[in-house]
Amino acid sequence: MKRELRVLLVTWFGMLAGAAAAQDVRITEDMATAPFSVAGRDYVIARNQEISNRLTGELARTSRPCPDFCIQPMRAAPGVRTMGELEVIAYLQDEVSAGNGLLIDARPPGAFAAAAVPGSVSVPLDVIRAGNPYRGQIFEAIGGRQDGIGFDFSSALQLVIYGDGPWSSEAAEMIRVLVDAGYPAAKLGYYRGGMQGWQSLGLTVADTVSGG
Amino acid sequence: MIRIVVALFAFAVLLCAWIIYDPFSGQPAERLEAEAPAPIAAPTPTDEFVDRLGEAIEVTRNVPEVAPTQPVMREITRTFVEPTIRVDDRTLSETTAGVLAGLGLDVRNPAQASVDDPMAQMTVGVLSGIRAVIGETEATLTEPTALQVLVIQALRDGQTDAAIDAAVNEAALAGDVAVPDVMITSDGRVDTSVLLASIIAEARVAAGEARPPASSESVGGDGVEVRVVQTVEETQQYRFYTVSAGDSLGSIAIKFYGDASYYNVIFDANRAILSSPDRIRSGQRLVIPNAS
Missing domain, CATH: 3.10.350.10 (LysM domain)
Known part of the structure; x- marks a missing residue:
């Protein structure tokens, strides 16, 4: 009873404060929102200002069966940096908007269409696997150059890759596939938190394929 | 007696020289003017005759000198005229893709290659997504090269490999087509079989066959x-x-x-x-x- 009362009180105060100040739930103390633009499109990342907001449904689950949904290590591959939300936001503002890199959603296309990090692009793990006879075209699109049997990625884009969350392997798996194909580890980043980490902080989500 | 003979001989030699040089006919001088590579400064009226005579003699003397230089000249001309095979900076795989596209089998665009293949569909979606973010427009089709046009036409006509090889070599020697460098043989010909093999291999992949792994079986034979x-x-x-x-x-x-x-x-x-x-x-x- 006492606990419920406290939650109610916090919610009440939160709503009051929300009415008073426009941005009460900031990204960091110094940053209320993170605007950036990619290829002429403007994006703003902010946090959900509704203090009572809670994750529900699929995102609230704690116990997916392992395998297949197993806890991922902190490092996806040697030399690949692991990033948190602030690093991902800085990467979007600095590298993606400058055309130096891509933020890649490794999940299946349907999941990307439902909810994704703004400014990210859908590259499902399956199309990067060696089994896809057309993956060479994707490698070329991200700046790889055909070099005999393999690809030369020395002038390719930087890639930061995310998946569903720390309990899901597609992002880490994609990093390993790319490293095997010759992608320099220094050009790769791993956002381990993934969509669950992103949404658990109430960060802005793009909900269409076009990334709106 | 011997003096008379020597004198007559000397006279005959002089006469011969006179006939050969023939300075008064004017023809050698005219010929000279026609053949002169660079215009000679106009002679002054006073020493015109001397000059003309001098020129005539000089040109006549030059004639035997020209003869030995002729083979050299021919050699120089040959290096310009002799057909050398132009090397195309397009790679073999690019040339192959162009030929297949010309035959209506586009290996670069998976959507056209196989519409039913879900992987191709997914790849097309991913590519358009990446291009939208990179800000790149759809890749435009490049004009086929002369070599591609030639091979496409020959394959459409159902020509044999040998006939295609002969046609490509003829065109390459005439300088009409440029070929990828890997097709040039040790004796300066064009190895069309390399391109044809590549076309067949890519067409198989486009038709849904898996790319065969590199064969590592032992190869025998000469060399x-x-x-x-x-x-x-x-x-x-x-x-x-x-x-x-x-x-x-x-x-x-x-x-x-x-x-x-x-x-x-x-x-x-x-x-x-x-x-x-x-x-x-x-x-x-x-x-x-x-x-x-």
Whole structure:
């Protein structure tokens, strides 16, 4: 009873404060929102200002069966940096908007269409696997150059890759596939938190394929 | 007596010289003016005769000198006229893709290659997503090269490989087409079989067949040499191949790996003796790395 009362009180105060100040739930103390633009499109990342907001449904689950949904290590591959939300936001503002890199959603296309990090692009793990006879075209699109049997990625884009969350392997798996194909580890980043980490902080989500 | 004979002989020689030079006919001088490579400064009226005579003599003297220089001139002309095969900076795979596109089988655009293939569909979606973010417009089709046009037409007409090879060589020698460097043989011809093999391999992949792995089975025949080096830890096998007439880097790649696109593996391993892939010569001994 006492606990419920406290939650109610916090919610009440939160709503009051929300009415008073426009941005009460900031990204960091110094940053209320993170605007950036990619290829002429403007994006703003902010946090959900509704203090009572809670994750529900699929995102609230704690116990997916392992395998297949197993806890991922902190490092996806040697030399690949692991990033948190602030690093991902800085990467979007600095590298993606400058055309130096891509933020890649490794999940299946349907999941990307439902909810994704703004400014990210859908590259499902399956199309990067060696089994896809057309993956060479994707490698070329991200700046790889055909070099005999393999690809030369020395002038390719930087890639930061995310998946569903720390309990899901597609992002880490994609990093390993790319490293095997010759992608320099220094050009790769791993956002381990993934969509669950992103949404658990109430960060802005793009909900269409076009990334709106 | 002998003096008279010598005098007559001398007179005859002078007469002959007079007839040959013939300074008063004016013709040699005119001919000279017509042939003169550069206009000669107009002679002053007073010494016109002397000048003309001098010129005539000089030109006549030059005639025998021109003769020995003629072969040299012909040689110079030959280096310009002799057909040299132009090397195309497009790679073999680019040329192959262009030919297949010309035949209505586009390996570059998976949507057209196989509409039913879900992987192709997904790839197209991913590519358009990446291009939208990079800000790149859809890739435009490049104009087919003369070589592609020639091969496309020949394949449409159902010509034999030998006929296509003859047509390509003729066009290459005439300078009408440029070819990828891996197709140039050790004796300066164009190895069309490399392109045809590449077209067949790519068409198979486009038709849904898996790309065959590089064959690593032992290759025998002329010019192949295998050396086994045994160390404490491992046994390594080195393969060498001596280039013979008619070999191209592409055909050697097909011989050892079953795929012309492996030419780079051979080229990289032999950069010390090959300045570029079209510079292979008979008798060169190439290292053939093992397919990894």
